Structures are given as structure tokens and as C-alpha cells.
Amino acid sequence: MLFTPATASAQPGRTYTIATDVTFAPFEFQDGSGNFVGIDIDLLHAIAEDQGFSVQIQPVGFDAALQAVQADQADGVIAGMSITDERKNVFDFSDPYFQSGVQMAVLADNDDITSYDDLRGRRVAVKNGTEGAAFAESIKAQYGFETVYFADSASMYDEVRTGNSVAVFDDYPVLAYGITQGNGLKTVTEKEAGNDYGFAVNKGRNPELLQMFNDGLQNVRDSGRYDEIIDSYLGEGAASSDNSIPGLIKSTYPQLLKGLWLTLVLSVVGIAIALVIGAVFGLFRVSRNVVLRGIGSVYVAVFRGTPLLVQAFFIYFGIPAALHFQMSAFTAGIITLSLNAGAYMTEIVRGGIQSVDKGQMEAARSLGIGYLKSMRKVVMPQAIRTMIPSYINQFVITLKDTSILSVIGLAELTQTGRIIIARNFQSFNMWLIIAVMYFVIIMALTWVSNRLEKRINA
CATH class of the missing domain: 1.10.3720.10 (MetI-like)
Structure with missing residues (x-):
């Protein structure tokens, strides 16, 4: 795709490069056919169709996706990204498209850890830059546990499965999806209130693209398509696969x-x-x-x-x-x-x-x-x-x-x-x-x- 400056006016018919992280199921990942899918990706395509523009997905990982937008290598980013005051200093956000939350999970056969009080003196796995990590940091002094950081959810879950950590804090939809796919964990706490997820562009750039996203998001919600997308990944009918x-x-x-x-x-x-x-x-x-x-x-x-x-x-x-x-x-x-x-x-x-x-x-x-x-x-x-x-x-x-x-x-x-x-x-x-x-x-x-x-x- 030819480069178009991020300051160019957004308009229907244009193709936008959108950076994302394809290792954050069920929000963005790659299916068995090599297609980029997930709540974020499906929602983005639905909004693009509604507003008459096209998207080119740039799968670079979460940290690199943020850098790509800041370096004008991408027009926007959608990657299960929480809207925070710190990020608002660097990015302009859309209206929230998902209300997240944090849960704690342990091994499916672990009956010793049932609450935060049981974590004292133990080690907990978290993922870089996530709500789960922020929440764990906010309570670890109170409950006396140690945090260890990983780049993706799969590595966190492996950390718990190997016994090096006793629990993991993660966004509840990610945990729910992972459990359906056989990650070997179970949730043991209620969902903690979390931040909203938002689509973002570089600060001061592409306000028209944000407006099209917001308009399309509202139309997708009104039509019922939004609920269909969410249910397809988090509902009871979410598919599992043969993992032998x-x-x-x-x-x-x-x-x-x-x-x-x-x-x-x-x-x-x-x-x-x-x-x-x-x-x-x-x-x-x-x-x-x-x-x-x-x-x-x-x-x-x-x-x-x-x-x-x-x-x-x-x-x-x-x-x-x-x-x-x-x-x-x-x-x-x-x-x-x-x-x-x-x-x-x-x-x-x-x-x-x-x-x-x-x-x-x-x-x-x-x-x-x-x-x-x-x-x-x-x-x-x-x-x-x-x-x-x-x-x-x-x-x-x-x-x-x-x-x-x-x-x-x-x-x-x-x-x-x-x-x-x-x-x-x-x-x-x-x-x-x-x-x-x-x-x-x-x-x-x-x-x-x-x-x-x-x-x-x-």
C-alpha cells in the first residue's frame, strides 16, 4: 500500500492500515485458515463495511502496534487496548466498544488457592501492559505476593501449568476463551471492574477516522450485529478444536x-x-x-x-x-x-x-x-x-x-x-x-x- 500521511482526511473508500496484536484471543487472533479474526477484527470489519472504507490488518504485537501508530506506519490500532489517562496523552481514542474486567485463575485441580488471601508469599503471572497486570500490582502489597511478567497470555498460562506461579490475572474474556480451548485453568474470583477498550489513532491525527469508527460502532450496536460478534466468541456456542x-x-x-x-x-x-x-x-x-x-x-x-x-x-x-x-x-x-x-x-x-x-x-x-x-x-x-x-x-x-x-x-x-x-x-x-x-x-x-x-x- 502506498504511504498516505496520517494527517490526511479520512474518507469512505480509502484503505486504512490498522495495527493489532494477533496473540490476544478472543479479541484478535488467526484462525486455522490463516484469516485474522476475533471480536476486535470482526467488529472493525463490520464498522468498515457500514462506513464504506477498507482496512489492511498489520499484525505486529501489542507493543509494536502502539509504536507503529506513533511512527505513522499505521493509521490506527485496535488490540484490546484499555483507555487510560496515560495513553490519552499519546493517542486519541474512540468511544468505548467493550467493557472489560479482571479475574484470577489457577490450575483446574488446585483447591488451595480460592481467594487473594491465599496468594501470600506466592508468585503470580501477568501480561505486559494489561488490566490484569495493573490490578495485580495494585493489590500485591496488600496480599503479599510477587508478580512475574510475560508477553502473551499463553506464556502466562504455561507459567501456572508448570507450577512456577500459582495464579494468573487476566482480562476475563481472554480467560473464558482460554478455558474453553483447554488451557487447564479455572477462575476462582468474581470479575473485578475494568477499563473500557477503545480504538485509537496517533494524537491529533485522523479525527475523521475516529468519527467514522464511532458512527459505525453505533450502527453496528443498533443493528444487533455487535451482540452476534460477542456471542460467537464468548457465548456457549464458542467452538473448541482437536488439540492432539x-x-x-x-x-x-x-x-x-x-x-x-x-x-x-x-x-x-x-x-x-x-x-x-x-x-x-x-x-x-x-x-x-x-x-x-x-x-x-x-x-x-x-x-x-x-x-x-x-x-x-x-x-x-x-x-x-x-x-x-x-x-x-x-x-x-x-x-x-x-x-x-x-x-x-x-x-x-x-x-x-x-x-x-x-x-x-x-x-x-x-x-x-x-x-x-x-x-x-x-x-x-x-x-x-x-x-x-x-x-x-x-x-x-x-x-x-x-x-x-x-x-x-x-x-x-x-x-x-x-x-x-x-x-x-x-x-x-x-x-x-x-x-x-x-x-x-x-x-x-x-x-x-x-x-x-x-x-x-x-
């Missing part, structure tokens, strides 16, 4: 294969570009020119000295915000992987060149062959033989590094697993399936590396 390993494979393999394909594309394209970058800067690193050596050293220091996560955020959110343009998550992911892997490739090239006996270059030069030609014809062919295993190893590392790009909304294999777990809460089975997929791919690459090494050294 064969059942999960059967229902999720299209998504998993799509995630695996994106992982491989990111890895192959990223490492191909990194090979070129590494060759150029590797030659810089061994150049006789002090300026070129300095450029190569600075590049390596910057990209080896900062976390890949920080690089992804800076390239996807920081640079577009500073220069006022829009960049796709795929483009940002390729740039991030290429530059990061390129720094390591640079050192592989430098090490390979320096592993060649200096006498080889001296012999070539004594025959009257120029420096560059000697490097190309004599040194590099020998250096490449020693680089091949390191190249394959870096490819494996880059393939695994693609999982970090989920923070900018790329649904590669690991993020696909998180999205699936967010709707069925079957962490062990899903991570086992994904681990096997990674293992098969990496073992195949290792076999290729060994075959190449044997052929080259034959």
Missing part, C-alpha cells in the same frame, strides 16, 4: 508451511545480500588503505555490537519516522538480516583471506601481477575453500535469527507458532512440532555443508 498432535498438524499445517516458506525466503535473500556485503567490507578490512579499513571496522563494530532486535526496531520504526516515509515489514526484515549477517560475513571473509599464506600474494606480485588481480586469482580461490563451512554456519544462524523479526509483524515460523498457540493454548505440542521442523531444515543444511566440504577438500 495429529489434530494440530492437520489443522495448522497450511499456516506452518507458510511460516516456514517466509523463514526460508528471508534467510536465503538475507544471506545472499549479506554475501555481497561481506565480500565488499571483508576486502575493506584487509585493504592497505587506512580509510577503507576504518569503514569496514566501523560497520562490523556497529552491527556486531548492537542486538538484532534493536536493529529491527530502528530500521522499521526509527528510520521511517525520522525521514517521514513508510517501509514494509518484509523490506525492513531483509535489510536488518542482511546488514547484521553481512557484518559476520565480513569477518569470515577477513579471516579466510588472512588464513592464506602471505607467500602466495608475494609470489604473485613478484611475477608482476597487480594487487587486485592477485587477490582475485590467487588469494580468494584459496580463501573461499576455508570459508564454506563458516558460510553455511552463518546461514543456519540467520535462519534462526528470522524469529526475532516477529517483533515487526513478520509471521515467520516461530511467530506462526505463537499465533497458533494464542488461539489454542497448546504450547508444548506446538513448540514440539515447530522444533522438529527447524531440526529437519538445519540438519539438511548441515548435510549440505559436510558434502561441500568433502568435495572441495577431495
Whole structure:
């Protein structure tokens, strides 16, 4: 989609990019067919249809969704987002579309924890930025328990299932949905009053979009469509699924294969570009020119000295915000992987060149062959033989590094697993399936590396 400034007037017929978190069932998640669904998503589509505009869903996670709107990478955000005074300083909110609340849950077979008083001296799991976390913090001094934070509800529930925490505080609709999906928990307290959820845009931007959302919300409520959406996810007819390993494979393999394909594309394209970058800067690193050596050293220091996560955020959110343009998550992911892997490739090239006996270059030069030609014809062919295993190893590392790009909304294999777990809460089975997929791919690459090494050294 072409970038349109967030200050542009909202109007029917326009397509808006809406950021969300697809790991917050039943409000937003991805179904077995790969479609984005949930209370928030269905409601947004109903409002868009009523008001005559279109939406493009940008699934980036809750924290990244807020940053995307602030950086003008998205026009709005809907992600089960509580309307608070602090957030009103940064965002403009719509009319409330859902009244939430907080409940406490424990393991289904735990009869020892029945109230907040039973939490004294215990540990409780909460999710970053949620009403559950805020409520737990507000009462933990009174009841003497400790809180531990997680990025998604599935991880919180796993924390309780493993026994590391005795309870979880979460938004009551999320808990209710998770229980229907077999998360192994039960609620033990009444619902505490919570905040309202709202749709939001960047502060001072897109007031017309907010107005269309509010108008559409009222129409959807009046027509009865709103109640139908809520009942489809929280009513007695809410569907559950087969969560055995064969059942999960059967229902999720299209998504998993799509995630695996994106992982491989990111890895192959990223490492191909990194090979070129590494060759150029590797030659810089061994150049006789002090300026070129300095450029190569600075590049390596910057990209080896900062976390890949920080690089992804800076390239996807920081640079577009500073220069006022829009960049796709795929483009940002390729740039991030290429530059990061390129720094390591640079050192592989430098090490390979320096592993060649200096006498080889001296012999070539004594025959009257120029420096560059000697490097190309004599040194590099020998250096490449020693680089091949390191190249394959870096490819494996880059393939695994693609999982970090989920923070900018790329649904590669690991993020696909998180999205699936967010709707069925079957962490062990899903991570086992994904681990096997990674293992098969990496073992195949290792076999290729060994075959190449044997052929080259034959």
C-alpha cells in the first residue's frame, strides 16, 4: 500500500492500515485458515463495511502496534487496548466498544488457592501492559505476593501449568476463551471492574477516522450485529478444536508451511545480500588503505555490537519516522538480516583471506601481477575453500535469527507458532512440532555443508 500521511482526511473508500496484536484471543487472533479474526477484527470489519472504507490488518504485537501508530506506519490500532489517562496523552481514542474486567485463575485441580488471601508469599503471572497486570500490582502489597511478567497470555498460562506461579490475572474474556480451548485453568474470583477498550489513532491525527469508527460502532450496536460478534466468541456456542498432535498438524499445517516458506525466503535473500556485503567490507578490512579499513571496522563494530532486535526496531520504526516515509515489514526484515549477517560475513571473509599464506600474494606480485588481480586469482580461490563451512554456519544462524523479526509483524515460523498457540493454548505440542521442523531444515543444511566440504577438500 502506498504511504498516505496520517494527517490526511479520512474518507469512505480509502484503505486504512490498522495495527493489532494477533496473540490476544478472543479479541484478535488467526484462525486455522490463516484469516485474522476475533471480536476486535470482526467488529472493525463490520464498522468498515457500514462506513464504506477498507482496512489492511498489520499484525505486529501489542507493543509494536502502539509504536507503529506513533511512527505513522499505521493509521490506527485496535488490540484490546484499555483507555487510560496515560495513553490519552499519546493517542486519541474512540468511544468505548467493550467493557472489560479482571479475574484470577489457577490450575483446574488446585483447591488451595480460592481467594487473594491465599496468594501470600506466592508468585503470580501477568501480561505486559494489561488490566490484569495493573490490578495485580495494585493489590500485591496488600496480599503479599510477587508478580512475574510475560508477553502473551499463553506464556502466562504455561507459567501456572508448570507450577512456577500459582495464579494468573487476566482480562476475563481472554480467560473464558482460554478455558474453553483447554488451557487447564479455572477462575476462582468474581470479575473485578475494568477499563473500557477503545480504538485509537496517533494524537491529533485522523479525527475523521475516529468519527467514522464511532458512527459505525453505533450502527453496528443498533443493528444487533455487535451482540452476534460477542456471542460467537464468548457465548456457549464458542467452538473448541482437536488439540492432539495429529489434530494440530492437520489443522495448522497450511499456516506452518507458510511460516516456514517466509523463514526460508528471508534467510536465503538475507544471506545472499549479506554475501555481497561481506565480500565488499571483508576486502575493506584487509585493504592497505587506512580509510577503507576504518569503514569496514566501523560497520562490523556497529552491527556486531548492537542486538538484532534493536536493529529491527530502528530500521522499521526509527528510520521511517525520522525521514517521514513508510517501509514494509518484509523490506525492513531483509535489510536488518542482511546488514547484521553481512557484518559476520565480513569477518569470515577477513579471516579466510588472512588464513592464506602471505607467500602466495608475494609470489604473485613478484611475477608482476597487480594487487587486485592477485587477490582475485590467487588469494580468494584459496580463501573461499576455508570459508564454506563458516558460510553455511552463518546461514543456519540467520535462519534462526528470522524469529526475532516477529517483533515487526513478520509471521515467520516461530511467530506462526505463537499465533497458533494464542488461539489454542497448546504450547508444548506446538513448540514440539515447530522444533522438529527447524531440526529437519538445519540438519539438511548441515548435510549440505559436510558434502561441500568433502568435495572441495577431495
